[in-house]
Amino acid sequence: MPDCFPHAVTFPFLCTTMPTDTKRVRGPEVSQSPTLFLCKHVAVLPSHGRRADGRQRDQVDVRPVFVRCGLVSQAKGSAYIEAGNTKLMCCVYGPREMERKDETDMKCGKLTTDMRFAPFSCLERGSWIQGSQDKDLSLMLHESLQPAVCLHKYPRSQIEVNVMVLENSGSVLAHAVTCASLALADAGIEMYDLVLGCSIRQNGASYVVDPSYMEENSCSSVSSENQGGLTVAFLPSLNQISGLQSDGEMNEETLTAGVRTCIEGCYKLYPVIQQALTKAVRRAAPPPSES
Amino acid sequence: MAAGFKIAEPLEYHRSFLKENCRPDGRELSEFRTTTLNIGSISTADGSALVKVGNTTVMCGIKVELTNPLVEAPGKGFIVPNVDLPPLCSSRFRPGPPGEQAQAASQFIADVIESSEVIQTEDLCIERGKLCWVLYCDMMCVDYDGNVLDACIIALLAALKNTKLPEVTINKDTGAPEVNLEKRKGLNIRKHPVGASFCVFDDSILIVDPTAEEEGLSTSHLTVVTDEKERLCVVHKPGGTPLSAEKLQECIGRATARQREIQKLVDKVIHSVKTAQ
Amino acid sequence: MATVQVSEAEKVYILHGIRDDLRVDGRGCEDYRHMEIETDVVSNTDGSAKVTLGDTAVLVGVKADIGKPRPKVPNEGYVEFFVDCSANATPEFEGRGGEELGTELSNTLYKVFNNKHSVDLKSLCISAGEHCWVLYVDVLLLQCDGNLYDAISVAIKAALFNTKIPRVHISADEEGGKEIELSDDPYDCVRLNVENVPCIVTLCKVGHRHVVDATLQEKACSVASLIISVTHKGTITCTRKVGGGSLDPESIFEMTEAGKRVGKALHAPLMKLLQQEESLGKARQKVGFLG
Numbered sequence: 110m111p112d113c114f115p116h117a118v119t120f121p122f123l124c125t126t127m128p129t130d131t132k133r134v135r136g137p138e139v140s141q142s143p144t145l146f147l148c149k150h151v152a153v154l155p156s157h158g159r160r161a162d163g164r165q166r167d168q169v170d171v172r173p174v175f176v177r178c179g180l181v182s183q184a185k186g187s188a189y190i191e192a193g194n195t196k197l198m199c200c201v202y203g204p205r206e207m208e209r210k211d212e213t214d215m216k217c218g219k220l221t222t223d224m225r226f227a228p229f230s231c232l233e234r235g236s237w238i239q240g241s242q243d244k245d246l247s248l249m250l251h252e253s254l255q256p257a258v259c260l261h262k263y264p265r266s267q268i269e270v271n272v273m274v275l276e277n278s279g280s281v282l283a284h285a286v287t288c289a290s291l292a293l294a295d296a297g298i299e300m301y302d303l304v305l306g307c308s309i310r311q312n313g314a315s316y317v318v319d320p321s322y323m324e325e326n327s328c329s330s331v332s333s334e335n336q337g338g339l340t341v342a343f344l345p346s347l348n349q350i351s352g353l354q355s356d357g358e359m360n361e362e363t364l365t366a367g368v369r370t371c372i373e374g375c376y377k378l379y380p381v382i383q384q385a386l387t388k389a390v391r392r393a394a395p396p397p398s399e400s
Numbered sequence: 401m402a403a404g405f406k407i408a409e410p411l412e413y414h415r416s417f418l419k420e421n422c423r424p425d426g427r428e429l430s431e432f433r434t435t436t437l438n439i440g441s442i443s444t445a446d447g448s449a450l451v452k453v454g455n456t457t458v459m460c461g462i463k464v465e466l467t468n469p470l471v472e473a474p475g476k477g478f479i480v481p482n483v484d485l486p487p488l489c490s491s492r493f494r495p496g497p498p499g500e501q502a503q504a505a506s507q508f509i510a511d512v513i514e515s516s517e518v519i520q521t522e523d524l525c526i527e528r529g530k531l532c533w534v535l536y537c538d539m540m541c542v543d544y545d546g547n548v549l550d551a552c553i554i555a556l557l558a559a560l561k562n563t564k565l566p567e568v569t570i571n572k573d574t575g576a577p578e579v580n581l582e583k584r585k586g587l588n589i590r591k592h593p594v595g596a597s598f599c600v601f602d603d604s605i606l607i608v609d610p611t612a613e614e615e616g617l618s619t620s621h622l623t624v625v626t627d628e629k630e631r632l633c634v635v636h637k638p639g640g641t642p643l644s645a646e647k648l649q650e651c652i653g654r655a656t657a658r659q660r661e662i663q664k665l666v667d668k669v670i671h672s673v674k675t676a677q
Numbered sequence: 678m679a680t681v682q683v684s685e686a687e688k689v690y691i692l693h694g695i696r697d698d699l700r701v702d703g704r705g706c707e708d709y710r711h712m713e714i715e716t717d718v719v720s721n722t723d724g725s726a727k728v729t730l731g732d733t734a735v736l737v738g739v740k741a742d743i744g745k746p747r748p749k750v751p752n753e754g755y756v757e758f759f760v761d762c763s764a765n766a767t768p769e770f771e772g773r774g775g776e777e778l779g780t781e782l783s784n785t786l787y788k789v790f791n792n793k794h795s796v797d798l799k800s801l802c803i804s805a806g807e808h809c810w811v812l813y814v815d816v817l818l819l820q821c822d823g824n825l826y827d828a829i830s831v832a833i834k835a836a837l838f839n840t841k842i843p844r845v846h847i848s849a850d851e852e853g854g855k856e857i858e859l860s861d862d863p864y865d866c867v868r869l870n871v872e873n874v875p876c877i878v879t880l881c882k883v884g885h886r887h888v889v890d891a892t893l894q895e896k897a898c899s900v901a902s903l904i905i906s907v908t909h910k911g912t913i914t915c916t917r918k919v920g921g922g923s924l925d926p927e928s929i930f931e932m933t934e935a936g937k938r939v940g941k942a943l944h945a946p947l948m949k950l951l952q953q954e955e956s957l958g959k960a961r962q963k964v965g966f967l968g
Contacts, residue, residue: 130497132497132498132502132503133482133498133503133506134480134481134482134506134507134509134510135480136467136478136480136534136536137467137468137470137478137534139467140465140466140467140478140534141465141466141467142463142465142466143464143465143466143566143568143579143581144579144581145748146466146568146576146577146578146579147578147579147580147581148569148578148579148580180543181457181488181489181542181543182455182543182545183455183489183490183491183543183544183545183612184488184491194443194444196441196442198488198542199488200488200489202487202491205491223487223495225486227459227461227484227538227540228461228463228482228536228538229442229444229445229448229461229462229463229536229538230442230444230461231444232444234463234465234536237482237484241780241783241784242784244780244784245780245781245784248781248784252918252919252920252921255921256900256901256921256922256923257923269487271486271487271488272488273486273488273540273542275442275459275540276442276443276444276445277444278443278444334912336792336793337792337914344923347923348925348926349923349924349925349926350918350923350924350925350926350929351918351923351924352918353903353916353917353918353924353929354788354916354917354918355913355915355916355917356788356789356791356792356914356915357791357792357914358792358793358794358908358912358913358914359912359913359914360911360912360913361911361913361933361934361937364913364916364933365930365933368926368929368930369926372926
């Protein structure tokens with residue numbers, strides 16, 4: 110381990126030597142986020158009353174979303190979503206020939222998902238290399254989307270879904286699901302239904318819907334029971350849950366109530382997403398004029 | 401009919417336009433696409449900018465971190481530029497480590513930073529030999545429709561102008577740095593390098609700001625980077641057919657004009673952000 | 678995962694059986710297959726266990742190492758998970774084939790243990806901000822015959838129960854620096870409290886019902902499963918939907934309820950068994966891998 114900061118400052122984590130990356134412009138061996146050396150401590154988030162951004166606690170108060178389809182010229186379909194400061198975009202390519210010929214399925218197409226964070230998207234700079242968290246999110250995204258796509262209509266081909274998180278301000282997976290299903294629809298891929306995502310953060314007896322990054326990562330010591338996060342992917346017109354993930358500690362009643370809350374949150378998003386989609390369709394195929 | 405012609409004979413299709421001194425998207429040969437700029441939209445970054453040149457979109461985010469200066473350069477900080485061409489931006493890129501084009505682009509941007517002296521790395525030193533800043537400048541292409549280098553330089557320049565370094569003091573007793581995120585100050589941008597890219601068609605016809613399709617059909621590429629004093633910073637011509645001296649002179653002339661346009665745009669956007677605050 | 682070919686007629690047979698609460702191997706819908714547990718099977722780990730469930734076999738080794746606490750939680754140790762899908766288990770894991778499943782399993786394990794009570798991380802701290810115990814939990818899949826999650830979680834609980842961490846003493850030297858001394862007596866060690874370590878229950882939706890501990894044939898008849906990790910108190914630490922299908926919200930609630938019931942009932946006999954084995958001491962007859 111190189112001697113970092115000879116003046117009594119030592120790096121609080123182990124400096125693991127990464128294999129040399131010759132494909133990028135590399136900086137110094139180690140560097141640290143300035144947030145680790147703050148002279149003042151960050152204010153603790155309120156655990157009751159109104160939330161830091163003025164939203165209501167214990168209510169289905171999702172952040173207003175801005176959605177737009179078809180922004181990327183090169184993609185078959187694309188979508189951009191902005192909820193509070195969370196910004197992400199998704200591009201869909203395909204259906205095209207399977208990249209790996211040995212995996213070709215004569216009956217059914219293959220959906221591939223890739224979700225990654227831009228290095229500047231989080232409070233602390235992320236690495237260029239996709240970590241295991243990104244892989245896990247890609248898998249969750251895959252499982253949430255697959256039930257909605259009519260893959261049997263695309264035999265021997267693959268459909269690629271790429272999600273890029275430009276700014277992470279919480280509930281990334283939930284919004285990625287919504288954004289990706291919108292991009293799939295924009296690409297004209299046949300689907301049974303849209304997929305909408307919503308997450309909540311349980312903190313003791315109270316909960317927050319569509320949590321921000323700070324709310325997701327604050328571990329308050331108020332109560333030890335019932336703490337955790339929950340993300341649900343929901344097919345609104347079929348009334349089916351295509352993705353479910355929770356962690357932390359919750360009893361059964363809280364979890365069940367949480368799932369119901371998330372479904373309600375999805376229904377709140379539904380009209381906005383539908384509107385964005387109709388707008389995109391109108392633009393692509395304008396209705397015949399009167400004359 | 402036209403669509404079929406375009407797909408079957410793309411080169412002939414383009415030639416038929418170039419003969420008439422125009423291009424398929426309606427531009428003249430020496431006309432840039434509409435360039436728009438948006439700065440400071442990413443709050444998790446210390447500086448950010450989104451640039452659109454026609455369809456081509458590049459987002460640059462800058463994160464600053466603390467590190468030790470090198471022993472051989474105790475008074476200097478670091479600038480680490482990287483261009484990413486993710487599979488999201490075009491079907492031609494595959495997931496995985498950066499491909500050849502992304503590597504070449506990163507190196508090109510590093511050359512531009514070094515030879516234009518847009519920032520002096522001495523400005524990033526906090527305490528000589530002990531502590532300095534490293535600026536991680538990540539340029540992420542989100543829509544690839546040609547001429548990504550020009551877009552990257554504009555995005556980088558605008559993001560650097562938007563970057564604010566937090567105040568750092570070194571505690572006398574412990575020697576540990578103390579950071580105050582509320583008090584921030586801008587970087588000293590010394591030069592304003594701006595690039596202009598060209599493509600050569602059929603060894604003779606010169607066009608500016610090529611789209612992805614034009615890039616693929618042309619025989620040679622050229623990027624000229626100049627600063628506000630009309631000095632040449634970088635001339636990048638990776639192989640291809642040769643170019644005459646007059647043509648090169650013409651390119652440099654066009655590049656200096658482009659530099660003025662872009663600097664005006666950057667200043668205007670930065671001013672509008674300031675007044676909005 | 679290992680795949681089996683199930684014909685349409687077989688599927689109908691399995692489906693009809695499950696509808697009448699009678700599975701192909703004679704079990705009811707909420708019954709586990711025969712399970713065997715043996716602890717202390719690998720001598721060069723600090724704790725190990727081997728679990729077989731039907732023909733599924735997993736081996737878990739726990740290694741305790743001294744490391745540096747994470748900067749955000751200086752007074753806690755941490756647990757690392759790694760799942761190795763050996764090519765012994767199924768030929769599909771050859772080369773990089775098992776990597777994806779390995780990351781999926783280990784990522785889920787991180788979620789299962791992502792709460793304050795599963796493992797008392799504070800007890801793993803040696804000196805705040807400087808040294809702590811890091812528990813490396815290595816899972817090796819020896820044979821796959823369905824229901825990997827449940828088998829792995831039981832094996833982890835048994836291996837953690839079996840883990841003996843050497844006692845350490847901190848002494849200050851003349852210059853004010855701290856020195857860590859390991860106890861000389863190999864029997865002088867700390868045991869972990871595994872009471873709150875959760876067990877995972879995988880519920881497979883087959884037809885209109887759900888089954889516990891599905892075999893590969895049953896899994897082939899199902900489109901979606903729900904993973905639920907439950908503590909002995911019935912607290913749910915992680916849920917996750919896996920598989921390419923979607924689930925009705927009502928059936929998710931039913932499955933959560935069943936998962937909680939089954940998972941809760943799993944703990945008491947498991948703990949009893951582990952204590953019984955422990956009490957045998959050295960007199961215990963070791964079975965090993967070929968027994």
